[in-house]
Amino acid sequence: MDLSKIISVAGKPGLFRVVAQGRQSVIAESLLDGRRIPVPSSAKVSSLDEISMFTTGDDVPLKEVLEKLYAVEKGKESLDPKEGEDKLFAKLGEALPNHDRERIYGSDVRKLFAWYQQLLKAGEFEKKEEKKAEEKPAEKTAKAKAPKEGDKKAKAEPTKKAATAAKPTTSKAKTTAVRKSAQRGA
Numbered sequence: 392m393d394l395s396k397i398i399s400v401a402g403k404p405g406l407f408r409v410v411a412q413g414r415q416s417v418i419a420e421s422l423l424d425g426r427r428i429p430v431p432s433s434a435k436v437s438s439l440d441e442i443s444m445f446t447t448g449d450d451v452p453l454k455e456v457l458e459k460l461y462a463v464e465k466g467k468e469s470l471d472p473k474e475g476e477d478k479l480f481a482k483l484g485e486a487l488p489n490h491d492r493e494r495i496y497g498s499d500v501r502k503l504f505a506w507y508q509q510l511l512k513a514g515e516f517e518k519k520e521e522k523k524a525e526e527k528p529a530e531k532t533a534k535a536k537a538p539k540e541g542d543k544k545a546k547a548e549p550t551k552k553a554a555t556a557a558k559p560t561t562s563k564a565k566t567t568a569v570r571k572s573a574q575r576g577a
Contacts, residue, residue, distance in 0.1 A: 392515050394439040394454050399506075401435035403428070406509050422513040439506070444487060445494040451487060453503075460486040460507055461516050472505040479504060 396409045398419060407419035407430070416429040417436070430436060443450040460469060463486045470482050476497040483490055483500055510516065 392454060392458065392510075392518065394457075394515075397422075397439045397510070397515070398430075399437045399439065400430055401437075406439070406506060406513075408513075422509050444499075444503075445491040446487065446489045447491050448489060456487055456503065457507055457510065458516075460503075461511075462486075466511075466516065468511060469504055469507055472501045472508070476500065 398407050398409060398417075400407060400419065405421055405423040407421055407428070409417055410420045410427060411418040413429060416431045418427055419430050420427045439453055442453040444453060444456050460482075463482075470478060472479070479497070479500045480490075480492060483495075483503070
């Protein structure tokens, strides 16, 4: 599961996936309904990859908490975020037994369960498993494309690169005089 492209925007409901970078904004797609919105640079944006949960020891990244919750729920939906705080904290205790109840607010736990539901519906947990399965065939093809020791092309390429790297690549910018009449539009 890659949370680096998943963001939360203050004032907007739900989670968003970063799709593109604009000049002064980021284009984000909602995980709820798929609508794309521009997120200005002045908006408060939090990447889920940077968020962590308080524990009695070291803080645990949100990614690990969500994966543990996914394992506890066996890939199914969890509690409704509108349940009582005691139920939510009890379920969080199953996934993260050493959570710090004094420093975690009830609203944070509600948000955690709401985000879990959204990520589950968007299929983010399954993407992790698919990527691992896709990486193995890619490694085999990379090994098959690797040049053999006796291949002449493989021996010729390093010498070509060395010869081209030895040439100086400095270039001076050309200066062009601009007439004043051209500047004024006359």
